[in-house]
Amino acid sequence: MWTKRLIRLILVLGVLTGGAAVGQAADLPGPQQADIGQTPPRLSFVDGKVSFWRQGADDWTVAQINTPLAPGDEVYTASPANLEIQIGARAFVRAWANTQLGLTNQEPDFLQFKLTAGSASFDVRTIDPGHTVEVDTPNAAFTIEHAGYYRVDVKGDRTSFISRRTGQAIVTPASGEAVVVAPSEEVVIEGTSSPQVASYVAPPLDEWDKWNYARTDISLDAVSARYVSPGTYGANDLDRYGTWRTVPTYGSVWVPTAVDAGWAPYTTGSWMLDPTYGWTWVDTAPWGWAPYHHGRWVSVDGFWAWAPGPLVSRAVYTPALVAFFGGRGLSVGWVALGWGEPLVPWWGRPGFVHEPSWRGWGGPRVVNNVVIDNTTVVNVQNINVYRNTSVRNAVVMVNENRFGRGPITASRISQGDVKDLRPTHAAPQVTATPASFVPTENRGVRPPEESLKRSVVATRAPHAGPESAAGKERKAEPGAIPSPAPRLVSVPPRREANAVSTRPPVGQSGIERRIPDRPQPLSPPKPPEARRTPPQTRREPQVTATAPIAPQPPAAPTTVPSPRSRRAEPPQAASPSPVTAQPPAAQQPAATPATAPSPRARRETPQVAAPATGAPQPPPRGVAAPPPSPQRAEAGVPPARRLPGEPANRLSPNRTETHSPQPAQR
Numbered sequence: 001m002w003t004k005r006l007i008r009l010i011l012v013l014g015v016l017t018g019g020a021a022v023g024q025a026a027d028l029p030g031p032q033q034a035d036i037g038q039t040p041p042r043l044s045f046v047d048g049k050v051s052f053w054r055q056g057a058d059d060w061t062v063a064q065i066n067t068p069l070a071p072g073d074e075v076y077t078a079s080p081a082n083l084e085i086q087i088g089a090r091a092f093v094r095a096w097a098n099t100q101l102g103l104t105n106q107e108p109d110f111l112q113f114k115l116t117a118g119s120a121s122f123d124v125r126t127i128d129p130g131h132t133v134e135v136d137t138p139n140a141a142f143t144i145e146h147a148g149y150y151r152v153d154v155k156g157d158r159t160s161f162i163s164r165r166t167g168q169a170i171v172t173p174a175s176g177e178a179v180v181v182a183p184s185e186e187v188v189i190e191g192t193s194s195p196q197v198a199s200y201v202a203p204p205l206d207e208w209d210k211w212n213y214a215r216t217d218i219s220l221d222a223v224s225a226r227y228v229s230p231g232t233y234g235a236n237d238l239d240r241y242g243t244w245r246t247v248p249t250y251g252s253v254w255v256p257t258a259v260d261a262g263w264a265p266y267t268t269g270s271w272m273l274d275p276t277y278g279w280t281w282v283d284t285a286p287w288g289w290a291p292y293h294h295g296r297w298v299s300v301d302g303f304w305a306w307a308p309g310p311l312v313s314r315a316v317y318t319p320a321l322v323a324f325f326g327g328r329g330l331s332v333g334w335v336a337l338g339w340g341e342p343l344v345p346w347w348g349r350p351g352f353v354h355e356p357s358w359r360g361w362g363g364p365r366v367v368n369n370v371v372i373d374n375t376t377v378v379n380v381q382n383i384n385v386y387r388n389t390s391v392r393n394a395v396v397m398v399n400e401n402r403f404g405r406g407p408i409t410a411s412r413i414s415q416g417d418v419k420d421l422r423p424t425h426a427a428p429q430v431t432a433t434p435a436s437f438v439p440t441e442n443r444g445v446r447p448p449e450e451s452l453k454r455s456v457v458a459t460r461a462p463h464a465g466p467e468s469a470a471g472k473e474r475k476a477e478p479g480a481i482p483s484p485a486p487r488l489v490s491v492p493p494r495r496e497a498n499a500v501s502t503r504p505p506v507g508q509s510g511i512e513r514r515i516p517d518r519p520q521p522l523s524p525p526k527p528p529e530a531r532r533t534p535p536q537t538r539r540e541p542q543v544t545a546t547a548p549i550a551p552q553p554p555a556a557p558t559t560v561p562s563p564r565s566r567r568a569e570p571p572q573a574a575s576p577s578p579v580t581a582q583p584p585a586a587q588q589p590a591a592t593p594a595t596a597p598s599p600r601a602r603r604e605t606p607q608v609a610a611p612a613t614g615a616p617q618p619p620p621r622g623v624a625a626p627p628p629s630p631q632r633a634e635a636g637v638p639p640a641r642r643l644p645g646e647p648a649n650r651l652s653p654n655r656t657e658t659h660s661p662q663p664a665q666r
Contacts, residue, residue: 036347036348036349036352037316037317037318037359037360038106038108038317039231039233039293039315039317040068040069040070040106040274040276040317041068041069041085041086041087041093041103041106041111042066042067042068042069042085042086042233042234042289043063043064043065043066043067043068043069043075043083043084043085044065044066044084044085044086044092044233044234044289045065045082045083045084045094045215046063046064046065046082046083046084047081047082047083048077048078048079048080048081048082048097049077049078049079049080049081049444049445050062050063050075050076050077050078050081050082050083050444051063051075051076051077051078051444051445051446051447052064052067052073052074052075052438052439052444053073053074053075053076053438054070054072054073054074054437054438055072055275055437056273056432056434056436056437057434057435057437057438058434058435059443059444059446060076060443060444060445060446060447061438061439061440061441061442061443061444062440062442062443062444063075063083063444064270064282064284064439064440065284065286065288066269066282066283066284066285066288066289066292067272067282067439068274068277068280068282068319069085069103070103070106070274070275070276071103071104071105071106071275071462071463072102072103072104072275072462072463073102073103074100074101074102074103075095075100075101075102076099076100076101076444076445076446076447077095077096077097077098077099077118078097078098078445079097079098080097081097082094082095082096082097083095084215085101086233086234087111087133088124088126088127088231089126089230089231089232089233090124090125090126090220091122091123091124091125091126091127091133092122092123092212092215092216092219093113093120093121093122093123094120094121094123094212094215095118095119095120096118096119096120096208097118097119098117098118099115099117099118099119099120100115100116100117100118100447100451100452101113101114101115101118101120102114102115102116104136104458104462104463105134105460105462105463106463109128109130109131109132110131110132110134110460111131111132111133111134112133112134112136112458112460113133113134113135113136114135114136114137114456114458114486115135115136115137115152115154115456116137116138116154116451116452116454116456117154117155117447117448117450117451117454118153118154119151119152119153119154119208120135120151120152121149121150121151121152121208121209121212122135122144122149122150122151122152123149123150123212123213123216124144124147124148124149124150124167125147125216125220126147127144127145127146127147131145132144132145133145134458134459134460135150135152136456136457136458136459136486137152137154137159137189137456137457138154138157138159138192138454138455138456138457139154139157139158139159139173139174139189139190139191139192139195139457140159140161140171140172140173140174140189140195140457141171141172141456141457141458141459141489141491142161142169142170142171142172142181143169143170143171143172143459143491144167144169145168145169145170146166146167146168146169147165147166147167148163148164148165148166148167148168148169148183149163149164149165149167149209149212149213150162150163150164150167150169151164151209157190157191157192158188158189158190159188159189160186160187160188160189161181161186161187161188161189162185162186162202162203163181163182163183163184163185163186163202164183164184164202165183166183167183168180168181168182168183169181170491171187171189171197172457172459172489172490172491173189173195173197173457173489174192174193174195174457174487174489175194175195176489176490177197178491179197181199184201184202185199185200185201185202186199186200186201186202186203187199187200188200218236219236220236221236222235222236222238222239223239223244224236224238224239224244224254227244227252227254227308228290228294228295228308228311228315229294229308229311229312229313229314229315229360229362230311230313230314230315231314231315232290232294232308232315233289233290234287234289234290235290237286237287237289237290238254238287238290238291240286240287241256241257241258241285241286241287242254242255242256242257242287243255243257245305247298247300247305247307249339250298250300250305250307250309250339251307251309251310252307252308253298253300253305253306253307254291254305254306254307254308255303255304255305255306256285256287256291256304256306259304262392262393263304263393264304264336264391264393264394264396265291265292265297265304265306265336265394266281266283266292266320266322266334266335266336266396267396267408268283268284268285268288269281269282269283269284269285269288269292269407269408269439270282270404270406270407270408270439270440271403271404271408271436272404272436272437272438272439273404273432273436273437274319276347277319277347278319278346278347278427279319279320279346279404279427279428280319280320281319281320281322282439284407290306290308291306292320292321293317293318293319293320293321294308294315294316294317294318294321294360295307295308295309295321295361296309296321296336296337296338296339296340296341296361297321297336297337297338297388298338298339298388299388299391299394307339307363309339309340309361309362309363310362310363311362312360312361312362315360316359316360317360318343318359318360319347320334321336321337321343322334322335322336322337323335323337323341323344323386323423324346324423324424324425324426324427324428325395325397325421325422325423325424326421326422326424326428330399330400330401331397331398331399331400332397332398332399332400332403332428332430333395333396333397333398333421334395334396335386335388335389335394335395335396336388336394337386337388338366338386338387338388339363339364339366339387340358340361340363340364340365340366340371341366341367341386341387342356342357342358342365342367342378342383343356343357343358343359344356344357344380344383344425344426345357346426346427347427354380354425354426355380356378356380356383366387367382367383368382368383368384368385369385369387380425381425383423383425384422384423386423389418389421390418395418395421396408400428400430403428403430404428404430404432404433404435404436405433405435405436405441406435406439406440406441407439407440453484454484455484455485455486455487456486456487457486457487457489458486458487458488458489459488459489459490459491460488461485461486461488462486
C-alpha cells in the first residue's frame with residue numbers, strides 16, 4: 001500500500017512539474033531568444049524638420065514620435081531641427097541640425113550607431129557592466145563603456161569627440177592605433193586615410209550642451225517611475241499627460257487627459273513592419289509608448305485607464321498588446337488586451353510564436369474571464385473571450401487595403417457585430433507595401449548625397465537584415481541609402497590602449513587651448529528667515545550725556561519666538577524710557593567737553609543716522625522710542641516712522657552719529 005501511494009505521489013509531482021514547465025516555456029526565453037523582449041531605441045522627441053528612412057520604403061518620410069528603431073534605420077535633421085532617441089531608462093542620444101544618424105547594430109549588450117555628418121550627443125547617465133555603445137564616424141570609431149556625457153561633431157574630414165562627467169572612451173582611428181579619451185578631454189581626428197590625432201582640454205559647454213543636460217534632468221525626475229517596472233521608457237511623459245489613481249481591483253492605474261470623447265486605445269496611430277517584431281503599433285500621442293508596449297488597458301466607470309500591474313524586475317517590450325480578429329469580408333480588427341489576458345505573439349521563433357504569453361506581466365493570469373494558476377496549460381485555440389470587446393468603441397475595424405499603410409481610419413462596430421468576429425491568434429495576413437515600413441507617407445527632407453555616400457570606421461559589420469540574410473539584394477528605391485561598406489578596425493583591450501595624456505602641462509603646449517576665465521562660484525543663498533530677520537549682536541550702548549542715568553530694573557526672562565510666530569506678531573508700540581527722554585533744546589544744559597570715542601568703541605556703539613532737519617533721532621535697536629518733541633507736535637508734523645532694516649536718513653544712509661544729546665566731536 002505504501003508503495004502504491006509513493007508511486008502516485010511521484011506521478012503527481014511529475015505531472016505538476018511538467019505542467020509548470022509547459023506553462024512557463026513561452027515566458028522564459030532561452031539563449032536563442034535573448035533578443036525577444038529587448039526594448040528597441042525609441043524616437044522620443046522630434047522638433048523641426050526630421051526625416052526617417054527604413055529599408056523597404058520608397059523614400060525618406062517625416063519622422064514620427066514613438067517610432068521604434070531597428071538596425072538599418074536612418075534619421076536626418078535639417079535646419080532648424082532636433083531629435084532625441086532613448087536607448088535606456090537613463091540614456092539618451094540627441095542630434096542637432098544638419099545631422100545624419102543611423103542605427104547599425106543592436107544586441108543584448110551592444111548598441112552601434114553611425115554618424116556621417118553633424119552633431120550628436122550621448123547622455124549616458126547609467127550603463128550596465130559589460131555593455132557597450134559605439135559611435136562610428138568617417139575618421140574613427142568611439143567605444144563607450146562608462147557613464148558620462150559625450151559629444152561628437154563631424155564636419156568634413158574632421159571629427160571632434162568630447163568626454164565629460166567622468167566619462168571615458170576608446171578612440172580607434174582608421175590607422176588602428178587606439179587611444180583613451182580621459183574625462184573633460186577633447187580628441188580631434190583630422191583626415192581619413194592617415195588620420196592625425198590631437199587632444200585638448202574640453203571647451204566650455206555651449207547652449208546645446210546645456211539644453212541636453214537640462215532635458216535629461218527633467219526626463220529622469222519622473223513621478224510615474226515609481227509605478228512602472230525598471231527599464232520602462234517614457235515614464236516622464238506620463239507625468240505631463242495624465243494622472244494616477246488607485247482602483248481596488250487593478251491597483252495603480254494611469255488615466256490620460258485631453259482625449260476626445262469616444263476615444264479608445266489603439267485608435268490614433270498606425271501599424272508598421274519591424275524587421276524583428278513584425279507588425280508594430282506607433283501611436284501619435286506624446287505619451288504613446290509605455291501604455292502600448294507594456295501593461296494592460298481597463299475600463300473603469302466609463303473611462304479608459306492603463307494598468308501596468310504589479311512591478312516586475314525587468315520591463316519586457318512588446319510591439320503591441322492587442323488581440324486580432326477576422327471576419328466581415330476583407331477587414332482586420334483588433335482590441336486592447338484587458339486585465340491579465342494573455343498575448344499570443346505573432347513574431348519570434350518556434351516554441352514562442354503563437355503560444356499564450358504573459359511575459360512582462362506580474363499580475364494574475366486571466367483566460368476567458370477566469371483567473372487561472374500559473375502552472376495551468378492553456379490551449380491557444382480555446383481563448384475566445386476578451387473582456388474589452390464589451391466596451392463601447394473598443395473594437396477597431398479597418399479595410400485590409402488600409403492596414404499597415406499610414407495612419408488608420410478607424411471604423412467602430414456595434415456590439416451585435418462583435419459577436420460575429422473570431423480571434424485569429426496570428427498577425428493579419430496582409431501583403432506588405434513600401435508604405436508598410438514607415439509610420440506615415442508624408443515625404444521628408446532627404447540628406448545631401450555627400451553624407452549618404454560617406455563610409456565610416458567601425459569595429460563590427462552592419463547588422464544583416466532579413467532580406468540580406470535570405471540572399472535577396474536590396475531594391476533600388478528612389479530614397480535608398482548607398483550604405484558603403486565600413487572600414488573595420490579592431491578595438492584592443494583597455495589595458496593595451498594608449499593614453500593621450502603625454503602632452504605638456506596645461507598652458508605650455510603649442511596646441512593646447514587656453515583655459516577660459518570662469519566666473520567665481522556664487523555664495524550659497526541664505527534661508528528666507530535669515531534674510532528677513534538677520535541675527536543681532538548684543539552690544540552695550542555708550543551714552544555721553546551729562547545727566548545721571550536712572551537705574552533700570554532687571555529684565556524678565558523671555559523666550560525667543562519661532563520664525564513663524566515672529567512673523568505673525570504685530571509690531572508693539574514702545575513705551576517712553578527716562579533714559580532716552582530729552583528736554584527741549586532751549587532747556588538743555590551746557591554740554592561738557594567730550595572726547596571722540598576710539599574707532600573700536602565707535603564700531604561697537606549702536607549708530608543711528610543723523611536727522612536732516614533737526615528732528616529727534618530714532619533710538620538704537622532694542623531701545624524704546626522717545627516721545628515726539630514739542631516742536632514737531634506744535635507744527636502738526638507726525639513722528640517719523642522707519643521700516644525695520646531701513647536707515648533713519650534715507651538720503652544719507654552712510655552718515656551716522658553716536659546716540660548722545662549732542663553730536664560727538666570727531
